[in-house]
Amino acid sequence: MPRKPNDASSISAAEWIASVHAARDFVHAQRLLQPQIALVLGSGLGELADAIVHATFIPYEQIPGFSPTHAHGHAGQLVLGYLSGVPIVALRGRSHRYEGYSSHHVQFPIHCCHALGARALITTNAAGGLNTRFQSGDLMILDSHIDQLWPRRSTAPPVSAHPLNSTCGRPLSPYDPHWIDLAKQLARQEDIVLHQGCYLATLGPTYETRGEYRMFRSFGADAVGMSTIPEVLAAAQLQMRVLAFSVITNVASTEQPQETSHDEVVETGQAAGPALRRLISRILEDLSGQPD
Numbered sequence: 001m002p003r004k005p006n007d008a009s010s011i012s013a014a015e016w017i018a019s020v021h022a023a024r025d026f027v028h029a030q031r032l033l034q035p036q037i038a039l040v041l042g043s044g045l046g047e048l049a050d051a052i053v054h055a056t057f058i059p060y061e062q063i064p065g066f067s068p069t070h071a072h073g074h075a076g077q078l079v080l081g082y083l084s085g086v087p088i089v090a091l092r093g094r095s096h097r098y099e100g101y102s103s104h105h106v107q108f109p110i111h112c113c114h115a116l117g118a119r120a121l122i123t124t125n126a127a128g129g130l131n132t133r134f135q136s137g138d139l140m141i142l143d144s145h146i147d148q149l150w151p152r153r154s155t156a157p158p159v160s161a162h163p164l165n166s167t168c169g170r171p172l173s174p175y176d177p178h179w180i181d182l183a184k185q186l187a188r189q190e191d192i193v194l195h196q197g198c199y200l201a202t203l204g205p206t207y208e209t210r211g212e213y214r215m216f217r218s219f220g221a222d223a224v225g226m227s228t229i230p231e232v233l234a235a236a237q238l239q240m241r242v243l244a245f246s247v248i249t250n251v252a253s254t255e256q257p258q259e260t261s262h263d264e265v266v267e268t269g270q271a272a273g274p275a276l277r278r279l280i281s282r283i284l285e286d287l288s289g290q291p292d
Contacts, residue, residue, distance in 0.1 A: 055081035197222030
């Protein structure tokens with residue numbers, strides 16, 4: 001089992017692999033299903049799990065190595081079942097770096113999903129809009145990201161101890177271009193507003209100031225949040241296909257003071273949930289119609 005965040009730097013590759021296998025074996029003991037897709041459901045988006053049929057729900061607290069979630073809108077459940085005829089494993093909620101966890105711990109569920117059989121990741125989050133063309137409730141598909149999850153190394157395991165140290169270099173583009181094109185095409189068919197852009201992640205948990213909004217815009221970011229990138233990097237290291245969506249919960253103003261609450265973020269995520277669920281279902285329908 002992975003150690004507590006303040007002990008993560010001393011974990012060995014053998015311990016890491018054993019922890020992943022222990023989590024996989026526990027989940028298999030609850031239900032033997034080999035998923036094709038891993039699906040991460042972010043703030044306010046957990047209701048998408050209600051569309052999963054023949055579902056088995058396993059609380060994170062029961063799975064060896066999984067960290068509990070504390071943020072509102074994150075149920076903390078692993079869900080096995082079928083969506084649009086495709087076997088999936090869904091992570092209903094995530095842990096965050098701002099909760100005191102290292103990237104090592106945040107990434108652990110992705111490694112478990114891969115060990116269960118998933119070879120692709122669809123991940124979702126709630127994010128603040130930086131692009132002035134965005135409106136609250138819009139969807140954005142990620143084509144790039146900017147990692148500002150500092151501090152990185154204080155709680156992360158050394159590269160030499162990582163079981164994937166031969167592929168630890170950051171990918172130039174972890175987001176699958178073919179899936180991006182497919183999602184945009186299906187969004188047009190479904191009359192869903194879907195932007196394409198760059199996501200920036202900060203450590204949080206405080207929301208950004210107007211000065212930070214201006215700075216992030218100058219970086220080229222279109223949306224800002226506090227998650228997702230560690231999961232994407234883990235999936236890329238595991239050579240999984242990656243698709244990522246942001247629900248734009250508010251649009252930043254650099255001129256007028258704004259107050260944003262997490263309750264508002266969750267509510268907007270829930271309101272946008274049906275459109276995102278429809279789009280993800282269409283993507284999976286396309287996948288289920290393709291030969292293995």
